[in-house]
Amino acid sequence: MKQTAKQTGKVMLVGAGPGDSDLLTLKAVKAIARADVLLVDDLVNPEVLVHAQATARVIHVGKRGGCQSTSQEFIERLMVVEAQAGHCVVRLKGGDPYLFGRGGEERAHLLQQGVTVEVVPGITSGMAAAASIGIPATHRDYSQGVIFVTGHGKNETTQPNWKALVAAGMTLVIYMGVARCGQLQRSLLEAGMAGSMPVAVIQSATLATQAQLLTNLDQLPRALHDSGLGSPSIIVIGEVVCCADAFAEIDLDNLLQRRALG
Numbered sequence: 531m532k533q534t535a536k537q538t539g540k541v542m543l544v545g546a547g548p549g550d551s552d553l554l555t556l557k558a559v560k561a562i563a564r565a566d567v568l569l570v571d572d573l574v575n576p577e578v579l580v581h582a583q584a585t586a587r588v589i590h591v592g593k594r595g596g597c598q599s600t601s602q603e604f605i606e607r608l609m610v611v612e613a614q615a616g617h618c619v620v621r622l623k624g625g626d627p628y629l630f631g632r633g634g635e636e637r638a639h640l641l642q643q644g645v646t647v648e649v650v651p652g653i654t655s656g657m658a659a660a661a662s663i664g665i666p667a668t669h670r671d672y673s674q675g676v677i678f679v680t681g682h683g684k685n686e687t688t689q690p691n692w693k694a695l696v697a698a699g700m701t702l703v704i705y706m707g708v709a710r711c712g713q714l715q716r717s718l719l720e721a722g723m724a725g726s727m728p729v730a731v732i733q734s735a736t737l738a739t740q741a742q743l744l745t746n747l748d749q750l751p752r753a754l755h756d757s758g759l760g761s762p763s764i765i766v767i768g769e770v771v772c773c774a775d776a777f778a779e780i781d782l783d784n785l786l787q788r789r790a791l792g
Contacts, residue, residue: 541647542618546624550575570591658735659732681708743757
């Protein structure tokens with residue numbers, strides 16, 4: 531029996547990695563090459579589209595905080611329509627679909643509509659940004675774990691529990707935190723984090739335009755303002771930042787003394 535278009539279509543939620551097109555996974559390359567339709571987020575490096583078929587339709591659905599964006603409702607509706615028309619739809623997201631990429635929401639919606647979904651993980655920008663300047667997310671001497679957290683909650687009731695995060699003593703990798711840098715600093719200091727805690731801010735990680743700042747929590751808002759860095763940026767906070775390749779702006783002696791007393 532011949533299958534219907536609804537049975538043959540599918541959606542693939544694909545992570546395009548942190549920016550550098552060489553960091554695209556082989557599975558992501560194969561998915562892009564199979565796509566009839568690609569819905570491409572704003573932070574995806576356009577160079578990855580070289581792997582797409584010449585006949586593929588590319589639809590840019592920008593999703594950037596503080597900027598005009600395609601509505602999530604429209605994107606989800608478009609994925610369903612295209613899949614039910616029998617197309618292989620690739621939803622191409624920066625980083626990883628399941629880490630602040632709304633991949634979980636999209637998968638749930640698609641499954642509710644009877645659409646087949648496959649998820650292709652990608653290298654998340656938080657890990658890549660830290661590694662790009664020599665910072666390990668974990669280190670036996672400094673941090674036994676890492677916490678990924680957004681600096682931009684859905685609403686006031688979904689803001690991070692900064693006190694619990696500080697008490698955990700792990701590396702904090704913060705997405706979408708630049709616009710609320712001052713509030714972020716205040717929250718962490720009020721939660722008990724030392725003002726001398728090292729901080730790194732990495733903008734456009736892994737791209738030729740990458741720029742970074744090394745400072746500490748006390749100085750973060752002013753240093754960030756003076757640096758001219760903006761979004762998209764990752765903020766890394768924790769003692770592991772002392773492993774960065776250029777650590778001249780941090781008082782390392784003070785950090786080591788604090789660790790010895792702590």
